Amino acid sequence: MKKLLMLTICFSVTLFFASNALAYTYYPDTYTGGTEGTASKYLYNDDDVVAGSQWKADNWFDVRGMEVGISDNTMFVGIDTDYYTNVANFGTDYGDLFIDDQITDTEWDYVFDTSEESLYDIRDAQDSIRYSDDVGKDNKWTYSYYRHNEEVLIDPTGLTAIGDGTTTGFTNAGRTAGEFLWMSFDITGMNLNPDSFSLAIHWAQTCGNDVIKAHVSTPEPSTMLLLGFGLIALAMLRKRFSS
Template identity: 30%
Template sequence: MLRKTIGYFVRAGIAAGVLLSAATANAVLIADEYTGAADSIYTQHLGYSRDVIGGPLYEVYSMNVDTVGTVMSVTINTDFIATDAANTGGYVAGDLFISSNGWNPYGGGAYDFDNADNGEDWEFAYDSDLGALVALDDGSTINILSDLEGECCRLGQEVNVDGGSDTGAGISYSGAQASSSGIWDYEYTYVFDYALLGLAPGDDIGFHWVMTCGNDVIEGVYSIPSAAVTEPGSIALLALGLVALGVSRKRFV
């Protein structure tokens, strides 16, 4: 009888733990609805939609944003693999651009004409070459796709950065084959401490990402959850504890 009661406690504890972790999971999947681009023959080229040009290798589907404490991870979900034989131009992943004061793209609909000259200003970038998250207001160069590239590309988009002052907020950058998405093949993940960017729960943070050929661009916004999000988990834990207590009492009577 006592062993059974202990078993109830263990199971209730596990169930509460699962509920707690589900309740504190702050992950949000932001779909790629962004088609920002200069208007050119290439953006509606050869029957490709305006979302992606150059073929399915360059498709970006979504970005997954999550927080644990003040650690934020941003994962770009894409079919773009730099080492793919079809990537004959030798293009690589761009840098992750970050707006610390929300996201206001230019134009309506899918932001058809948003480019580097309009819409959101990016205060930070995760520079993958440097392995650091930099502030862009201090001597940095933002590299923008232009017609000088000589490629069938999406003109006018911010691609990556050089220079800028290291905020110390960067934690890691990695690229890896997607193990079980069923949709996309590859994931680029940027991890950083948002508190070191002056951000707090309740703030909106904007993102922009593209590979260096510019064939698909994604932008979006994430609202940093308030600490209160963990409350339902605590309540569930308390409720389950009481249920477990009730069960054990019944069995001892």
């Protein structure tokens, strides 16, 4: 009876940690974007963020990280940034979420439009991508305090959505505290292998003052390792229980 109890506990703990490890993954911002086109005094956070010194304390444009989860063909992406409470400052806005299903590729395959709340296949529509320079020219941002040549928006004209979603911002006081811009959308139309795939994800404000990129893989290697150890332990306990 004691061995059976140990077997049950081991199995339950393994499933618990495995399921929670797959629930979400936090990716800290380690990406430094394109050329800033301005003096170094407008860079901060290890040259990661472009903005005037008067905005550093407020972290208006700083992206700290990205949280990603996938469940039942729905992708959840949370951008950890105070920018969502400062959106529309100086004519800026949320950028769109760019996705590449070949992390070594040089072109983006899909994009989630945060304003239309739709997912688009852009493998044959690279000309629909708008860069920070394009938007900056429209808004004439003062002194050009932004990163140049960053993908920030998609022009959906002529494109057909392959999935719907939602965009919202709120304060997250749970597992990862902070101000988050959350996106969720149906990825069925991407035809991914649910057992194993790798994605590159890119997001920035329309000004591109800070950019985050992450490589997302599932199943997570740590999860599979944990599950493997759990199965080994289960096999050993079963062998002892049978004998």
